[in-house]
Amino acid sequence: MSDTQETEGKQRNVKRFMFLNRKAPYGTIYALESLEVVLIGAAFDQDVSLVFVDDGVYQLKKGQQSKGIGQKNFSPTYRALEDYDVEKLYVERESLEARGLTAEDLLVPARVLGAAELGALMEAQDVVLSF
Amino acid sequence: MSVLHTTNKSPLRTRDLESCLRLSRAGCGILLLEDAVYGALKATSAGAKIEEAAKDRRIYVLGPDLAARGFTPEQLVAGVAVVDYGGFVDLAAEYHHVQAWL
Secondary structure (H helix, E strand, C coil): CCHHHHHHHHHHHCCEEEEEECCCCCCCCHHHHHHHHHHHHHHHCCEEEEEECHHHHHHHECCCCCHHHCCCCCCHHHHHHHHHCCCEEEEEHHHHHHCCCCHHHECCCCEEECHHHHHHHHHCCCEEEEC | CCEEEEECCCCCCCCHHHHHHHHCCCCCEEEECHHHHHHHECCCHHHHHHHHHCCCCEEEEEHHHHHHCCCCHHHECCCEEEECHHHHHHHHHHCCEEEEEC
8 A cells, every 4th residue: 555545544543532421520530521521532643523512511610729629630631631641622602601600610722613614513423422 | 496497409500499489488498418509699580589588597608619619719709508427417406307308
C-alpha cells in the first residue's frame, strides 16, 4: 500500500465521537466516568468533542475543593485534555445562563454555543455517548 | 424540635427539592447536601424559593459539598446556614427525626 492510500484509509476510519455530559460532578459518578472514557478514547486518534449541557456545565466550574468530601478533585484533568489532542469543548449557553454562570467561571477555555448550533453539531456526529 | 428534612439532588435536575419545600412545615429544618447545594445559590431559580422558605424554616447547606463544587458561602441566598459534618450530626440529634427526600 502506498503512503497516499494508507493516509486515505486512516482518514476514512476516523469517526466523530461526541461525549455529552449532563450531570454535576461528585453527586454521581457519571462526570468522572465520562472523563475516563474520553482519556481512553484519545488513544485511538478519533475526532472527539466534549459537550457540557444542563448540570454538566458545573463540571467545569472553577475553584473545586473536594478534599472535604473525601473525593478526588478531577477538575484539573479537563485542562490536561489538550495534551491528549482533545481540544473541542463546547458549553451550552442556555445551561450556563440558567445557572448564572459565564465563560469566566469555567476552568478551561470552551466554546459557548446556543442550543440550535449545538443541536446541529450533535446531528453531525457518528457516535454520541451520554453521561 | 420538629423534623429535619434532607435532600441531595440538584433542583435543576429533579423536583425533590420542590416536594420537600411543599410538604415541609414552618419550624422544621431543611439540610441541602451533595448536588442539592446548587439549589441554595443566588444564581439559580431554586435560590429564590429557598430564600422564601428560610423565612419560617431553618435552611442548612453542607459546607464541604459546597466547596467541592467550587462555590463559597457568599454565593448562597440570605438566611442559609453552612454546617460541616459535625454540624450535620448535631442537627440529626437535635431534631425529632430525619426525613430524607431521595
